[in-house]
Amino acid sequence: MPTVAGVEVEGRHWIGGERVSSTRTFEDVSPIDEQVIAEIARGGADEAAEAVRAAHAAFPAWARTTREERARLLHAIADGVERRLERLAGVETTDNGALLRSHLRGVMPRVAHNFRFFADHLLGLGHDDFETRGHRNHVSWDPAGVCALITPWNAPLMLATWKIAPALAAGNTVVLKPAEWTPLTASLLADITVEAGLPDGVFNVVQGYGQEAGAALVADPRVKRVSFTGSVPTAQRIAAAVAPNLTPMSLELGGKSPLIVFADADLDLAVDLAVEQYDNAGQVCLAGTRLLVEEPIAEEFTARFLAKAGALVQGDPRDPATDIGPNIHRKHVDRVDGFVRRALDAGAKPLIGGGPNTDLGGLYYRPTLLTGAAPGSEILTEEVFGPVLTLQTFRTEDEAVDEANGTRFGLAATLATGSPERAERVSARLVAGTVWVNCFFVRDLRAPFGGARHSGVGREGGDWSFDFYCDVKNTVTAP
Numbered sequence: 001m002p003t004v005a006g007v008e009v010e011g012r013h014w015i016g017g018e019r020v021s022s023t024r025t026f027e028d029v030s031p032i033d034e035q036v037i038a039e040i041a042r043g044g045a046d047e048a049a050e051a052v053r054a055a056h057a058a059f060p061a062w063a064r065t066t067r068e069e070r071a072r073l074l075h076a077i078a079d080g081v082e083r084r085l086e087r088l089a090g091v092e093t094t095d096n097g098a099l100l101r102s103h104l105r106g107v108m109p110r111v112a113h114n115f116r117f118f119a120d121h122l123l124g125l126g127h128d129d130f131e132t133r134g135h136r137n138h139v140s141w142d143p144a145g146v147c148a149l150i151t152p153w154n155a156p157l158m159l160a161t162w163k164i165a166p167a168l169a170a171g172n173t174v175v176l177k178p179a180e181w182t183p184l185t186a187s188l189l190a191d192i193t194v195e196a197g198l199p200d201g202v203f204n205v206v207q208g209y210g211q212e213a214g215a216a217l218v219a220d221p222r223v224k225r226v227s228f229t230g231s232v233p234t235a236q237r238i239a240a241a242v243a244p245n246l247t248p249m250s251l252e253l254g255g256k257s258p259l260i261v262f263a264d265a266d267l268d269l270a271v272d273l274a275v276e277q278y279d280n281a282g283q284v285c286l287a288g289t290r291l292l293v294e295e296p297i298a299e300e301f302t303a304r305f306l307a308k309a310g311a312l313v314q315g316d317p318r319d320p321a322t323d324i325g326p327n328i329h330r331k332h333v334d335r336v337d338g339f340v341r342r343a344l345d346a347g348a349k350p351l352i353g354g355g356p357n358t359d360l361g362g363l364y365y366r367p368t369l370l371t372g373a374a375p376g377s378e379i380l381t382e383e384v385f386g387p388v389l390t391l392q393t394f395r396t397e398d399e400a401v402d403e404a405n406g407t408r409f410g411l412a413a414t415l416a417t418g419s420p421e422r423a424e425r426v427s428a429r430l431v432a433g434t435v436w437v438n439c440f441f442v443r444d445l446r447a448p449f450g451g452a453r454h455s456g457v458g459r460e461g462g463d464w465s466f467d468f469y470c471d472v473k474n475t476v477t478a479p
């Protein structure tokens with residue numbers, strides 16, 4: 001087995017409680033230095049079918065376990081994650097290039113929390129009993145069956161466990177297909193589930209490319225839920241693939257979120273919020289990449305932003321001094337750069353950045369702020385998913401709201417304002433799954449999470465997750 005960040009990693013699938021090989025493999029490349037770190041099994045239709053078979057066979061017994069038993073096992077998985085925080089953080093940083101300090105302090109503890117939260121939420125799920133003309137209505141949350149979970153590379157284990165934890169808590173069995181650029185921590189999670197005592201076949205991992213393993217998985221008629229986080233074009237393919245089976249889907253997709261700074265905002269806070277949008281090298285679906293700044297403060301805001309952004313340290317994500325690491329893959333950097341090149345060709349100007357950081361090698365894209373982009377142009381309307389922000393000014397609240405709502409997305413929006421009345425007024429008019437006022441990225445698992453328009457279908461979090469992963473049933477009993 002290869003060793004990554006000092007940890008032995010397994011490149012084979014995890015199906016029915018066993019490691020399973022494929023005849024073909026693919027290379028897993030670290031974005032830190034573009035070195036191959038592991039050979040990963042390249043699953044296809046056969047492996048997907050085998051994993052669904054295992055999950056299907058394990059479902060009846062798992063569905064019959066009590067809520068208390070499932071909650072106990074999810075807490076045991078959380079314990080296993082907490083025991084391996086450093087190892088999981090080191091492997092994921094090597095695999096996806098996100099900052100080691102964020103993985104250690106934020107991401108991996110939240111992975112454990114995902115399991116604990118949904119375990120506890122399960123125990124508190126109500127049954128909503130009520131009477132109709134003396135008849136008793138009893139609402140129950142029945143598990144749905146095999147869940148196919150498809151996840152992206154930008155926050156691999158965090159996003160996967162937002163799905164795995166509620167799916168398992170609800171009494172379902174799971175087949176996870178992690179992103180091919182970041183296959184490793186899902187594989188480590190399989191070992192943690194064994195140690196926790198999860199029965200064979202309840203949790204399965206199929207590795208491989210989306211159009212092979214992923215496509216076969218979501219089209220399988222034995223799959224009763226498809227939960228997907230990723231891009232809009234893939235979501236459209238998945239929606240078409242599940243249509244014949246009418247499989248319920250949850251889709252968490254891309255965004256082009258605004259960060260609106262009003263003249264009455266605390267400017268230091270607004271600048272901090274804006275610079276924060278470069279986190280994870282801009283590979284955050286929720287990032288407020290469109291800075292909309294009220295005209296009277298635009299000059300002052302821009303000067304302060306450039307001073308702060310200019311001081312960001314770009315480099316190896318394992319170094320505690322680093323603020324911005326690499327982007328995920330050469331193909332992705334080319335895509336990000338393509339957006340910037342086309343915007344510059346069309347007349348936009350870089351106030352900072354504007355291309356790859358050639359001192360560091362290919363995958364480190366300089367934090368970029370573009371101004372002067374043509375209204376309605378691609379750079380102002382399409383998701384770049386890199387450290388690229390745009391700056392626009394506005395004169396009135398109406399103008400700000402129109403511009404904020406002016407894309408096909410609706411994932412999130414951030415406001416900086418000193419006026420609670422304005423915050424309430426503007427929030428009510430924004431099309432977004434989440435609005436943050438004078439803050440960013442504060443996320444409570446009890447809250448609904450998802451996107452409007454092309455940013456998604458459905459909501460995850462709290463009861464919303466159980467609503468999706470269960471066949472909710474009402475039993476009406478005569479007096």
Ligand code: NAD
Nearest residue numbers: 151152153178179210211214215230231234252253254285
């Ligand atoms: P992607 O759509 O390319 O891939 C996501 C996953 O889908 C991968 O595991 C991939 O292998 C799989 N896949 C690809 N084709 C498939 C198919 N035909 N059938 C089944 N599975 C298939 O997305 P990505 O580039 O990995 O991720 C970046 C995107 O994810 C961005 O758009 C980002 O905004 C979005 N995202 C959204 C959220 C959210 O919560 N809304 C969170 C993180 C990322």
